[in-house]
Amino acid sequence: xxxxxxxxxxxxxxxxxxxxxxxxxxxxxxxxxxxxxxxxxxxxxxxxxxxxxxxxxxxxxxxxxxxxxxxxxxxxxxxxxxxxxxxxxxxxxxxxxxxxxxxxxxxxxxxxxxxxxxxxxxxxxxxxxxxxxxxxxxxxxxxxxxxxxxxxxxxxxxxxxxxxxxxxxxxxxxxxxxxxxxxxxxxxxxxxxxxxxxxxxxxxxxxxxxxxxxxxxxxxxxxxxxxxxxxxxxxxxxxxxxxxxxxxxxxxxxxxxxxxxxxxxxxxxxxxxxxxxxxxxxxxxxx
Numbered sequence: 487x488x489x490x491x492x493x494x495x496x497x498x499x500x501x502x503x504x505x506x507x508x509x510x511x512x513x514x515x516x517x518x519x520x521x522x523x524x525x526x527x528x529x530x531x532x533x534x535x536x537x538x539x540x541x542x543x544x545x546x547x548x549x550x551x552x553x554x555x556x557x558x559x560x561x562x563x564x565x566x567x568x569x570x571x572x573x574x575x576x577x578x579x580x581x582x583x584x585x586x587x588x589x590x591x592x593x594x595x596x597x598x599x600x601x602x603x604x605x606x607x608x609x610x611x612x613x614x615x616x617x618x619x620x621x622x623x624x625x626x627x628x629x630x631x632x633x634x635x636x637x638x639x640x641x642x643x644x645x646x647x648x649x650x651x652x653x654x655x656x657x658x659x660x661x662x663x664x665x666x667x668x669x670x671x672x673x674x675x676x677x678x679x680x681x682x683x684x685x686x687x688x689x690x691x692x693x694x695x696x697x698x699x700x701x702x703x704x705x706x707x708x709x710x711x712x713x714x715x716x717x718x719x720x721x722x723x724x725x726x727x728x729x730x731x732x733x734x735x736x737x738x739x740x741x742x743x744x745x746x747x748x749x750x751x752x753x754x755x756x757x758x759x760x761x762x763x764x765x766x767x768x769x770x771x772x773x
Contacts, residue, residue, distance in 0.1 A: 573707035
């Protein structure tokens with residue numbers, strides 16, 4: 487259906503001080519924004535995520551993360567650092583990251599892309615198949631050159647030397663080019679983390695962690711798992727979740743912060759081999 491104002495031409499007539507002129511119709515900009523959203527690769531599941539509908543429920547860490555996200559958008563593209571949202575599952579890290587992406591596309595005309603980390607690694611790995619015409623550089627070029635990149639779920643993939651090198655290349659390229667990047671992750675950066683595999687150092691290596699520390703504002707997020715409890719949770723819903731859910735802070739603390747079997751395996755390896763030589767395909771942790 488054609489725009490009633492411009493009849494699909496993309497131009498509209500305006501009058502100022504008795505003088506008529508033409509300017510771009512609002513529908514033209516809306517069309518461009520819609521196209522930019524499609525090219526940004528925003529998953530359908532997150533299509534409705536906006537900064538304006540992020541529920542922080544007056545929780546300090548969520549409200550602070552939301553405020554920093556808004557400040558980032560206001561300042562973009564003149565920003566010194568990107569953002570790294572980290573915390574447990576279901577607290578809204580991806581929602582905020584996509585909300586920022588949409589705002590900088592809509593308000594600032596930025597070229598932005600969203601990639602889930604495991605998906606990006608698979609796309610790169612698939613280029614090694616001779617039947618695939620796309621090259622590794624074809625996949626990584628928009629990742630390297632985007633005005634804003636959102637890299638979601640950093641650290642959920644099984645680590646290896648290749649994974650660390652590939653993610654390190656992405657981080658280092660954007661670091662050197664001073665291009666803004668937003669990361670989300672469930673990983674921990676605590677030195678007393680009971681399971682080494684759950685840390686940035688183990689999953690990404692010391693060098694990449696150091697880059698991330700400099701290039702991003704690390705923003706902790708803590709709260710209820712909205713995927714489990716649902717939106718608009720009542721106080722009784724929250725109390726029930728805190729008591730019964732394996733993912734609640736109370737129950738995670740009782741379990742040592744990690745599934746029992748994985749925790750016991752990691753501790754056994756630490757006891758037998760020492761903290762620097764956990765058994766994984768990439769060699770020593772953090773190398």
